[in-house]
Every structure is written in structure tokens, then in C-alpha cells.
Amino acid sequence: MPSSQNSTRRTFLGALAASAPLAQSAFGRNKNIPIGLELYSVREELAKDPTGTLQGVAKMGYECVEFFAPYYDWTPDQAKEIRKQLDDLKLKCYSTHNGPKSFTPEGIGHAIELNQILGTRFIVLASPGHKLTTIDEYKQLADTLNQGNKTMSSQGLHAGYHNHDAEWIPINGTKPLAVIADNTDKSIMLQLDVGTCVATGNDPVAWINAHPGRIKSLHLKEWSPQQGYKVLFGEGVAPWKQIFAAAEKKGGVEYYLIEQEGSRFPEMETVDRCLVAYRDLRGKSA
Secondary structure (H helix, E strand, O other): OOOOOHHHHHHHHEEEEEOHHHHHHHHOHHHHOOOOEEHHHHHHEEEEEEEEHHHHHHHOOOOEEEEOHHHOOHHHHHHHHHHHHHHHOOOOOEEEEEEEHHHHHHHHHHHHHHHHHHOOOOEEEOOOOOOOOOOHHHHHHHHHHHHHHHHHHHHOOOEEEEHHHHHHHOOOOEEEHHHHHHOOOOOEEEEEEEEHHHOOHHHHHHHHHOOOOOEEEEEOOOOEEOEEEEOOOOOOOOHHHHOOOOOOHHHHEEEEEEEEOOOOOOOOHHHHHHHHHHHHHHHOOO
């Protein structure tokens, strides 16, 4: 564990960073939102060669990365090694994806310590861990997020929630994601997975506009009726120009993350192609 002095310093720096939202302080005014990669997109390569994968991602031009669940098994020393690699590659890590353990009284301390080392802003719950079938269960999930956020905010961090398709499917006429949004503190990020929103017939632009300031990051996952989530960014049906406009004018976006569940190309080629397509689309829409 870190010394109390280092812990206090990190808490102060984290609180200082939290007081200056990324999109407004560093780059939001000229719409230069950082483009990052959810590393689940290159999970097989990452498992085989973590260092080489991060180097390859940085060389492509990605500006930030998001680690997913296995990172939680790191020791603090391992996290420090990864942080050094990120710093050397000029990559940022603004958030991590987590399982329910990171939001338990027994597990939250470890999550906070690792995320402080990595320099993140958000500890995102990526899944409830099991299927929820009632609105009351989603209200309980909201309580879990609120409790976690209270602990995290005292350490300069905030909680986040990442939706999948289940949260868009109504239960007795009520969308679970709306229950989560309506019953959580406004400082909790609602990380929008665009692909699952579109796949379930929902409108990502309307969702962003209805939750101003809470869509601080988006997973730029594509979807098409023919290829599902295997389609490359820009080749599906998501209305990206309208999504970007809403995210930047209303949603409070601070960084974007490309996510790919697989494609007809190898993992590294897939995310490279997606980044090229993103830059092409953003250049034309600027």
C-alpha cells in the first residue's frame, strides 16, 4: 500500500484534476476530443504481448486506452510498470472497466489504488455480473453505484456505468438504463455503448440530449443488420456525425473510445482501420 503522504498527495491531485473537466480545460473548446481504444478490442494480442500491443496502439495514433476487467488482478507494482509504459508512449488512461468486485466493500480499495496509479478519472462498472430481471434489481444496482461513487469521489475518482443491450430492453414498460440514470448521482458517468443502443432500436442522439453532462465518454461501437457488431467503424448504420454533435454540444464528452468485438481482419489491423475511418469521418464533419 502507498504511504499516507503519497496517498494524501494523490488524493489532492485527483481532486484537482476532477475540478477541471477534460473536454473543457484541455481540448473541448476546439473539439479536439482525444480518441482512444477500449483494449478489449485487441484482447488476444494484449494477452500475448501487453507491451508490444500498447506500443502498436500508440504508433497508430490512439491517444488513450481503457483497460478491462483483468487489470483488477494486477498488483500495485504491476500497475506502476504499466503506468510507466503509458507515460513513455504518451498514452493516457481516463477510465477502466470493472466487474462487481470493484464496487464491494472488500474490493473497492484495490480498484481505487490501481486507478490512482494509472491516473484515471472513472472506475466504470461494465456489467452487473448477472442477469437482472426486475426494476427493483436495477434500483439496487443504482444504489451500489451511488455507494461506490461516494467512496471513490473522496479519492478524486468517480464511478461510471457502461450499458449493454439488456439495459435498453423495457421491463414492464420501463427501460432499465433510464432507471439507472434517474437514480444515480449526476457525477456518475453514463458511458454510452453506441452499438448496443442502435442494435436495440434506440436513438443514441436522443439519449445523449436527455442526459446533459453525463455522457463523458462513448464506446464508438458500430452495428449493421447484416454483420452485427463485426462491422468496422463507419460501415454500419450509426449516425456518427449527429452523435458527435450531440456528445460535444450537450453530452459533455471528454474522450471517445473505439471498441470492436471482432471483424474480418486481425485485431490490430481492425483497430487501425477503425481509427483511419474515424479520422476521415471527423475531418469531413469538422
